[in-house]
Amino acid sequence: MVSAVSSCRTCSRSHRPRLGFIIRPRHQLLPLLLCPGLRIPRLSVLCAQPRPRAMAISSSSWELPLVAVCQVTSTPDKEQNFKTCAELVREAARLGACLAFLPEAFDFIARDPAETLHLSEPLGGNLLGEYTQLARECGLWLSLGGFHERGQDWEQTQKIYNCHVLLNSKGSVVAAYRKTHLCDVDIPGQAPMHESDSTMPGPSIEPPVSTPAGKIGLAICYDMRFPELSLALAQAGAEILTYPSAFGFVTGPAHWEVLLRARAIETQCYVVAAAQCGRHHQKRESYGHSMVVDPWGTVVARCSDGPGLCLARIDLSYLRQLRQHLPVFQHRRPDLYGSLGHPLS
Numbered sequence: 001m002v003s004a005v006s007s008c009r010t011c012s013r014s015h016r017p018r019l020g021f022i023i024r025p026r027h028q029l030l031p032l033l034l035c036p037g038l039r040i041p042r043l044s045v046l047c048a049q050p051r052p053r054a055m056a057i058s059s060s061s062w063e064l065p066l067v068a069v070c071q072v073t074s075t076p077d078k079e080q081n082f083k084t085c086a087e088l089v090r091e092a093a094r095l096g097a098c099l100a101f102l103p104e105a106f107d108f109i110a111r112d113p114a115e116t117l118h119l120s121e122p123l124g125g126n127l128l129g130e131y132t133q134l135a136r137e138c139g140l141w142l143s144l145g146g147f148h149e150r151g152q153d154w155e156q157t158q159k160i161y162n163c164h165v166l167l168n169s170k171g172s173v174v175a176a177y178r179k180t181h182l183c184d185v186d187i188p189g190q191a192p193m194h195e196s197d198s199t200m201p202g203p204s205i206e207p208p209v210s211t212p213a214g215k216i217g218l219a220i221c222y223d224m225r226f227p228e229l230s231l232a233l234a235q236a237g238a239e240i241l242t243y244p245s246a247f248g249f250v251t252g253p254a255h256w257e258v259l260l261r262a263r264a265i266e267t268q269c270y271v272v273a274a275a276q277c278g279r280h281h282q283k284r285e286s287y288g289h290s291m292v293v294d295p296w297g298t299v300v301a302r303c304s305d306g307p308g309l310c311l312a313r314i315d316l317s318y319l320r321q322l323r324q325h326l327p328v329f330q331h332r333r334p335d336l337y338g339s340l341g342h343p344l345s
């Protein structure tokens with residue numbers, strides 16, 4: 001089967017396909033023929049949609065939008081970080097993704113707050129210019145998960161925003177969300193995090209944005225601990241929630257996957273979480289485990305250890321079916337606990 005020459009479903013040419021794997025319901029791995037022209041970076045898992053048995057498959061999964069989740073180890077070296085991210089984004093485009101997600105602090109992870117401030121840039125700076133060109137060159141949308149942004153108030157505050165920027169395939173900024181919950185935590189066994197030393201909390205939640213993969217609600221990392229935000233985004237129409245992250249090694253194993261799956265199940269959204277991994281410098285290390293969760297709560301794609309990417313298809317007809325079968329948003333009791341879902345209107 002591997003050596004047969006056939007018409008490729010990825011590039012439509014005839015060639016000898018190469019063997020990859022697809023995850024099936026209940027975590028069976030099934031062999032899959034992949035396009036050999038594509039250099040697959042450290043593990044790419046293409047995922048079928050696991051569904052509850054009763055749900056029909058309405059369309060061929062090959063027609064569904066494909067998204068790529070990039071996992072990197074940012075360091076204080078901005079130029080090198082850009083090179084690594086750009087390589088993954090180009091790979092995502094070659095693999096057919098319409099949207100690539102980069103993690104929080106994709107631009108850099110500095111050694112201390114002073115270095116963070118020193119390396120930061122405004123949205124109109126050089127780095128965003130390079131990403132604009134990259135989006136255009138590759139013809140895909142980019143979720144830039146957490147950019148250290150010098151905002152309009154930089155001169156007065158001398159602090160930055162942790163800004164999640166969404167670029168369309170022409171490289172235009174279509175949304176910018178500034179992290180609203182800052183991570184000021186001291187957890188035994190993990191380096192203390194005092195994000196507010198260098199960063200201002202964002203003033204608002206952004207309405208979900210229409211993209212080729214679905215309506216995206218923007219959030220960042222620590223925000224995932226606040227279901228109020230994800231419910232507000234879901235009630236405002238989000239179909240995909242995004243949590244670009246840099247989780248630590250104590251909270252990571254305990255909370256990361258549980259929180260992401262809970263947010264997916266309770267909002268009935270896809271959840272995309274691109275993560276930092278590995279050692280950034282002497283004082284900082286991140287947990288990795290980038291993943292995509294479907295609205296049923298199944299992890300449909302995950303990155304392996306180290307930098308790389310994984311891919312998932314987004315099936316909005318499945319999401320709509322699931323919301324019909326399990327209409328939790330019609331069963332809420334705001335008369336008992338108030339309404340969390342209308343701050344965006």
Ligand SMILES: O=C(O)CNC(=O)[C@H](CS)NC(=O)CCC(=O)C(=O)O
Binds near residue numbers: 183252
């Ligand atoms: O520092 C930067 O440059 C970018 N910002 C971050 O990495 C932020 C603040 S230190 N990290 C988190 O929010 C981790 C949350 C976390 O680990 C948890 O919720 O358990």
